[in-house]
Amino acid sequence: MDLVKTARALASDKRVRILSWLKDPAAHFPPQADGDLVEDGVCVVLIAEKLGVSQPTATEHLKILAEAGFVRARRLKQWTFYRRDEAAIAGIKQGIAREL
Amino acid sequence: MDLVKTARALASDKRVRILSWLKDPAAHFPPQADGDLVEDGVCVVLIAEKLGVSQPTATEHLKILAEAGFVRARRLKQWTFYRRDEAAIAGIKQGIAREL
DNA sequence: TAGGGATATAGGAAAATCCCTATATGGATC
DNA sequence: GATCCATATAGGGATTTTCCTATATCCCTA
Structure with a gap:
């Protein structure tokens, strides 16, 4: 586990909020026409809107979270x-508990 | 616990290395004339040297670690x-395990 | 295959971080 | 009190991060 990479991913209020929302997507996002909020995940546009940033910015945050292993993308x-x-x-x- | 503040403190290779060294100061630093390495801690100059940065830079890193609660200073x-x-x-x- | 919607990438401006040198402060000692 | 050593603070340059607009790409649908 790369502790610094993990920490960098969490070193942003916006990314931490995304992670928190995704704990219970149905409580934080409206239903989607395609894709089940829980089974498939939340679409980028909804996250961008709730976060109050542009779509490319949301994509970038999600990419950082994905590269650190916190989230997975499904197309x-x-x-x-x-x-x-x-x-x-x-x-x-576990890695944090071990390395810290 | 402020997860973002905690993560920012760990979002630096140098700060993570300091934390790691301080797990076993005697194994990583030479004896000090004053102050016991384990009881009192490691002096700023030794940390700066081992880190390969100037003293003010080491002080800044230690301040960030202290403000996030990882270390304590003793004068x-x-x-x-x-x-x-x-x-x-x-x-x-515990806070990380709970909030993540 | 033409069109359109959703996402990803490119490029660049603004802000934050990192690290330095110079200098101020704190405390011990002569 | 003068001096010296360790640490803290100030100020500034270089790099990284953040976030935007514009545009390319992907994939569905007509």
Whole structure:
């Protein structure tokens, strides 16, 4: 586990909020026409709107979270849905507990 | 616990290395004339040298670690010694496990 | 295959971080 | 009190991060 890379991903209020929202997507986002909020994840546009940033900025934040292992992207039709990777996050927590 | 502040403190290779060295100061630093490495902590100059940065830069890194709760400063004579705050770090680990 | 919607990439401006030198401060000692 | 050593603070340059607009790409649908 790369502790610095993990920490950098969490060193942003916006990224931490995304992670928090994705714990319970149905409580934080409206239903989607395609893609189940819980099963498939939340689409980039919804995250960008709730975050109050442009779509490219949201994409960039999600990319950083994905590269650190916190979330996974799933492409369905023309949308990309992001959801938490709970198994990876559990591993990250263990890694932090071990290395800190 | 402020997750973003904690993450920012860890979002630097140099600060993570300091934290790691301070787990076992005697294994990483030479004996000090004043101040016990384990009891009192490690003086700023030794940390700056090992880190390969100037003294003010080391001071800045240590300040960031201290403000996030990872280390504590102890002033003895004209030296400032830094040591890990294990109780606080345990709390940080719990906080991360809870909030992530 | 033409059109359109969603996402990704490119490029650049603004802000934050990192690290330096110079200097101020704090405290011990002569 | 004068001096010296360790640390803290000030100020500034270089790099990185953040976020935007414009545009390219991907993929569905007509």
